[in-house]
Amino acid sequence: MTTIDYSVWDHIEVSDDEDDTHPNIDTPSLFRWTHQARVERMEAFLQKGEDLEKGLAESRRKLAEAQRRVQELSSASTPESRAQLTSAQDEEKQLRREERAWEKKMEEHRREEKKMPWNVDTLSKEGFSKSVVNIKPEKTEETEEEKEEKHKGFVEKHEKQIKHFGMLRRWDDSQKYLSDNPHLVCEETANYLVIMCIDLEVEEKHALMEQVAHQTIVMQFILELAKSLKVDPRGCFRQFFAKIKTADQQYQDAFNDELESFKERVRGRAKIRIEKAMKEYEEEERQKRLGPGGLDPVEVYETLPAEMQKCFDEKDIQMLQDAISKMDPTEAKQHMKRCIESGLWVPNARADEEGEKEGEKEGEEPQGEEDQ
Numbered sequence: 001m002t003t004i005d006y007s008v009w010d011h012i013e014v015s016d017d018e019d020d021t022h023p024n025i026d027t028p029s030l031f032r033w034t035h036q037a038r039v040e041r042m043e044a045f046l047q048k049g050e051d052l053e054k055g056l057a058e059s060r061r062k063l064a065e066a067q068r069r070v071q072e073l074s075s076a077s078t079p080e081s082r083a084q085l086t087s088a089q090d091e092e093k094q095l096r097r098e099e100r101a102w103e104k105k106m107e108e109h110r111r112e113e114k115k116m117p118w119n120v121d122t123l124s125k126e127g128f129s130k131s132v133v134n135i136k137p138e139k140t141e142e143t144e145e146e147k148e149e150k151h152k153g154f155v156e157k158h159e160k161q162i163k164h165f166g167m168l169r170r171w172d173d174s175q176k177y178l179s180d181n182p183h184l185v186c187e188e189t190a191n192y193l194v195i196m197c198i199d200l201e202v203e204e205k206h207a208l209m210e211q212v213a214h215q216t217i218v219m220q221f222i223l224e225l226a227k228s229l230k231v232d233p234r235g236c237f238r239q240f241f242a243k244i245k246t247a248d249q250q251y252q253d254a255f256n257d258e259l260e261s262f263k264e265r266v267r268g269r270a271k272i273r274i275e276k277a278m279k280e281y282e283e284e285e286r287q288k289r290l291g292p293g294g295l296d297p298v299e300v301y302e303t304l305p306a307e308m309q310k311c312f313d314e315k316d317i318q319m320l321q322d323a324i325s326k327m328d329p330t331e332a333k334q335h336m337k338r339c340i341e342s343g344l345w346v347p348n349a350r351a352d353e354e355g356e357k358e359g360e361k362e363g364e365e366p367q368g369e370e371d372q
Contacts, residue, residue, distance in 0.1 A: 045112075062098075155192050158189075304335060
């Protein structure tokens with residue numbers, strides 16, 4: 001047989017039903033006054049809690065900004081930038097102390113809240129406004145188009161927050177940020193961080209890439225933990241941080257191994273992307289160079305005999321004619337045909353040039369006659 005512990009009812013403050021008052025006192029008015037005073041105390045207490053939450057959130061925002069500045073200045077090389085780094089680090093330490101002070105105030109406020117007696121207002125608060133039947137819906141497989149659209153919409157809405165999480169360094173900071181933004185604990189965040197890592201490596205921002213890579217593995221470990229526990233990732237990320245911060249060497253080694261492996265994969269993907277971009281650029285340049293016959297002058301030049309290459313290097317037409325006269329006619333004809341199709345050699349260019357000059361002179365003569 002189970003017994004009910006009625007001691008929890010010892011601290012209920014319900015004075016509205018008391019009727020043991022002096023005959024000369026207006027009892028209804030007294031109840032209204034005491035009730036109003038209690039409501040005002042509750043409102044003041046709730047307002048204090050909201051102010052503390054706002055102060056803590058602002059403190060964390062400033063700390064995150066200071067950490068970002070420290071990260072940007074971490075590769076300082078000049079005396080001036082090193083001085084800025086020292087100043088930023090001092091500011092970060094001060095803001096961390098302020099954050100702990102706000103957290104302490106919040107803890108004290110929560111302890112006070114637990115000690116507060118219940119009353120008619122808190123007892124009559126609505127606990128549930130609707131009934132929910134916990135039926136697990138059938139899971140339908142998303143198409144690739146749906147996944148892509150979902151990822152795009154999520155990133156457009158939360159890109160700034162994802163980037164902020166990617167730049168965090170400390171376990172506690174990451175845990176607090178996810179506590180404040182639990183919607184970030186999902187596949188879309190992990191996927192965006194992977195792309196972000198590759199982009200940073202392509203831009204040769206190696207230190208930043210390694211930082212974001214660390215946060216990427218944090219998110220992936222949380223998602224894997226959720227799969228193993230068969231729970232929503234938003235409900236188990238605290239378990240990951242609790243485990244990783246307890247210095248479980250085996251778990252820490254597994255995390256570090258996966259991190260190093262991931263960074264190598266990122267470097268490999270970045271290298272492939274750079275090579276692909278270079279090939280595309282070279283092809284674009286090649287297309288621009290193509291001559292009237294569709295041949296690349298650079299490729300044609302490299303296939304010419306050394307004597308003909310020298311003629312083009314020195315731009316000596318007489319030397320080129322002499323070199324051709326010494327070659328087999330069929331071979332010489334083939335080389336010149338390819339030179340023309342690539343634009344290395346323009347037939348009748350000299351005649352066209354002289355014709356243009358003649359035209360210019362003829363055009364000047366009428367002007368001269370008019371002057372006379």
